[in-house]
Amino acid sequence: MFELGFAISLIPEMLRGLWVTMIATFGGFALALLVGSLLEAGRRSGVSALQSVCNGYITFVRCTPLLVQLYFVFYVLPAYGIRFRALTTGIICLGLHIGAYIAEVYRSGIDAVGKGQWDASRSLGLPLFATWRHVIIPQALPPMLPPLGNFFIGLFKETPLLAAITVIDVFGTANAIAGRTFRYNEPYTVAALMLLAISLLAAYGQRRLERRFAKAEG
Amino acid sequence: MNTPPFDLLPQLLKGAGVTLQVTGLTAVVALILSFLVAFARMAPMRLLRGAATVYVEVLRGTSAIVQLFYLFFILPAFGLSMGPLTTAVIGLGMNMSAYGSEVVRAGFTAVPRNQSEAAAALALNRVQTYRLVIIPQALVIMMPSFGNLLIELIKATSLVSLITLTELTFSGRQMVVTTGRSFQVWGLVLLIYFLMAYPLTRLVGRIERYAARFR
Numbered sequence: 001m002f003e004l005g006f007a008i009s010l011i012p013e014m015l016r017g018l019w020v021t022m023i024a025t026f027g028g029f030a031l032a033l034l035v036g037s038l039l040e041a042g043r044r045s046g047v048s049a050l051q052s053v054c055n056g057y058i059t060f061v062r063c064t065p066l067l068v069q070l071y072f073v074f075y076v077l078p079a080y081g082i083r084f085r086a087l088t089t090g091i092i093c094l095g096l097h098i099g100a101y102i103a104e105v106y107r108s109g110i111d112a113v114g115k116g117q118w119d120a121s122r123s124l125g126l127p128l129f130a131t132w133r134h135v136i137i138p139q140a141l142p143p144m145l146p147p148l149g150n151f152f153i154g155l156f157k158e159t160p161l162l163a164a165i166t167v168i169d170v171f172g173t174a175n176a177i178a179g180r181t182f183r184y185n186e187p188y189t190v191a192a193l194m195l196l197a198i199s200l201l202a203a204y205g206q207r208r209l210e211r212r213f214a215k216a217e218g
Numbered sequence: 219m220n221t222p223p224f225d226l227l228p229q230l231l232k233g234a235g236v237t238l239q240v241t242g243l244t245a246v247v248a249l250i251l252s253f254l255v256a257f258a259r260m261a262p263m264r265l266l267r268g269a270a271t272v273y274v275e276v277l278r279g280t281s282a283i284v285q286l287f288y289l290f291f292i293l294p295a296f297g298l299s300m301g302p303l304t305t306a307v308i309g310l311g312m313n314m315s316a317y318g319s320e321v322v323r324a325g326f327t328a329v330p331r332n333q334s335e336a337a338a339a340l341a342l343n344r345v346q347t348y349r350l351v352i353i354p355q356a357l358v359i360m361m362p363s364f365g366n367l368l369i370e371l372i373k374a375t376s377l378v379s380l381i382t383l384t385e386l387t388f389s390g391r392q393m394v395v396t397t398g399r400s401f402q403v404w405g406l407v408l409l410i411y412f413l414m415a416y417p418l419t420r421l422v423g424r425i426e427r428y429a430a431r432f433r
Contacts, residue, residue, distance in 0.1 A: 063415035064408045067377035072404040157281045184291040199279040
């Protein structure tokens with residue numbers, strides 16, 4: 001039922017798919033970091049209309065499935081003349097989706113910095129920008145790393161959904177091979193093993209990074 | 219484009235009914251599996267512990283959609299073929315149980331050790347200790363996390379549209395094909411998911427405040 005030779009012969013093609021998966025992961029995560037910080041900046045802007053928009057966006061995105069968001073962007077935007085490649089659409093959706101979660105990470109990280117730090121900065125006459133740059137962010141960042149790492153791995157595991165909007169990632173490649181050869185076991189097994197290997201590796205890297213930061217904190 | 223979207227609703231609501239059905243069934247399966255796997259991970263037998271750890275790591279390390287495809291397309295080749303609904307409930311249930319078992323484990327370890335010492339001092343036996351002291355406290359700690367997992371589950375059920383189960387997302391795809399009104403259809407589908415998940419997030423918020431009182 002499982003032919004090892006056939007499975008091995010699929011690896012080069014699957015690796016090309018995996019490369020697309022990695023592009024989607026890193027592109028999506030970079031965008032999510034940006035979207036998250038814009039949302040969090042909007043929530044701290046003091047402009048109540050902007051705050052409501054950001055809060056509403058975060059609530060709505062977190063209460064709806066990524067797959068449907070992908071369909072919405074992929075099939076609706078072209079009707080209004082906005083066209084992207086499937087992979088670009090996928091990266092944008094991943095960024096917009098995970099960004100809503102990452103805004104929460106930023107918020108709790110920043111809130112965890114003691115109020116006294118703000119008071120001390122003000123009494124030292126530090127301007128607002130310098131306060132953020134030298135006082136708040138350096139303290140807020142280390143506790144954010146574990147949840148950010150979790151969302152990075154989580155985003156990586158969401159990427160197979162992009163196959164539903166015709167992206168040829170590692171899962172899309174497996175679909176294509178299965179459709180072409182009518183053999184399901186080998187392509188999906190290779191895809192699953194590749195995903196598993198990378199997420200275990202990423203989890204290991206995350207643990208090491210956390211330990212290093214924990215040491216740096218003393 | 220100008221037709222009001224109401225004619226789409228009956229079909230989509232029927233799909234939403236299936237979504238709720240899948241969510242409910244899966245939640246029960248996932249809850250039972252979560253406890254079984256968590257107990258296996260805390261068991262004194264090394265082999266059982268190892269097996270449970272592999273189960274959790276593999277299910278958390280691969281995507282739910284890959285797992286569903288595995289069950290749906292590959293198991294039949296080994297003579298084990300299940301309908302889409304069964305596949306969905308078992309596949310999502312196993313996936314969710316990997317996360318749920320961690321919730322259970324965290325809940326039990328969060329009950330302070332002196333609680334069981336106090337129970338021993340009161341001469342409660344093992345069963346009484348668990349039934350009267352440990353489990354009630356652990357359950358309260360687990361509730362908010364289980365609530366969050368339930369919200370994740372509602373959204374995750376959209377994946378089973380890809381293994382041909384006619385739930386909300388699948389109904390959406392059908393309606394787009396038959397009517398071509400993709401904006402209205404996908405907009406409504408998003409809205410219906412939101413209306414199912416949002417009240418739950420409020421409920422979880424309440425449960426969190428309730429649970430915090432016992433800290």
